[in-house]
Amino acid sequence: MTENRQIIIDSLPTGRLEPGNYALRTGEAPAPGGGEVLCRTLAITIGAGQRAGLQGSASYAGAPRAGIVMSGTAVARVEASNDDSVPVGSLVVCPAGWQDYSVHAASKVRVVDHGDSDGDPAHHLGLYGTNGMTAYFGLFDVGDPKEGQTVLVSAAAGSVGHLVGQMARIAGCRVVGVAGGEAKCRLLIEELGFDAAVDYKSPDFRTEFREALPERIDIYFDNTGGEVLGGALRRMKIHGRIVCCGVVSQYDTSKPEPGPFGVPGLLINFRVRMEGFLVFDYADRYGEARSQMREWVDAGKLVPKQDVFKGLERAPEAFVDLLAGGNVGTRIVRVSS
Secondary structure (H helix, E strand, O other): OOEEEEEEEOOOOOOOOOHHHEEEEEEEOOOOOOOEEEEEEEEEEEOOHHHHHHHOOOHHHOOOOOOOEOOOOEEEEEEEEOOOOOOOOOEEEEOOOOEOEEEEEHHHOEEOOHHHHOOOHHHHOOOOOHHHHHHHHHHHHHHOOOOOOEEEEOOOOOOOHHHHHHHHHHOOOEEEEEEOOHHHHHHHHHOOOOOEEEEOOOOOHHHHHHHHOOOOEEEEEEOOOHHHHHHHHOOEEEEEEEEEOOOHHHHOOOOOOOOOOOOOHHHHHOOOEEEEOOHHHHHHHHHHHHHHHHHHHHOOOOOOOEEEEEOHHHHHHHHHHHHOOOOOOEEEEEOOO
16 A cells, blocks of 8 residues: 555634644545546645635635645656556646645646756746746736836745746836845845845834835735735825735734725825736746746746745645745745655
8 A cells, every 4th residue: 555645624724824723644545547647746835825715715716624635736746647648757737735646637737847847846836837927927917017117026035026026127127025024135135136125024114115115116016915015005106006916914814904095095096007816817828938937047037946844744834834924935845755
């Protein structure tokens, strides 16, 4: 018998998420049926949006339930196959969830090119996965940046934000990031090329925020909602754009704060467009984004960051730490070599 470890949702959180909301269960690995493949998980990615699924505020995730394997995207290796289009040994991206082995219809996994990963398959979960797609289409299709404009990014050291800022610089924009802590702010400027960074934990945050944006904001890429969104609304340029990607400040709580004061008045007065999006709407164009990002990586213009925990059993800890702002770049849990 091949053992299959699974992290299940033991109880739905009523307040902040805790590792105790999960439990480790061990059973037998599943067997693939006709047209299916058996995948062994190499790594999984964890994102703040998964907390929205547990909260019930992400309609695309369905209603939250206890007693099931925690959902999540994985990069995996095919161990057995009943479909010639996905042979044994293929590297694939699949919705494996938090477990060692999973079975999928061959038509539902994405076979990936080993060369795209620069030696690390986990890049297919970050840069070439949902995070990269979210950054690319959110910025370029929804934000529509123009050279010389000012772009503000919240959660700027996070899985999506660190890519958005670099892409905005590639587009010729002035980029300001908001992040938690002096170390993250230094990284944004010194390693990733942001023009300025503001620490939202600083006691002088509001003053430093205004000083970093003397010419106001053309595009605000919002990953957080809350106080930063409120501050951005008051510093938007006429005809500015707000890209609504996520509201991480609202996820890990049973009592989300109300929306920022001044809406819709500020939107009307400054003629601001505020638009939400789901990355899945751009699925037929993912190839375009991956091709462009490969060019930027090869040219040294785009640097993907990863933040790694080792061991499936540490996935709950990694998730809780991420929600507390512990990550830089894409949070990865390596499950198997």
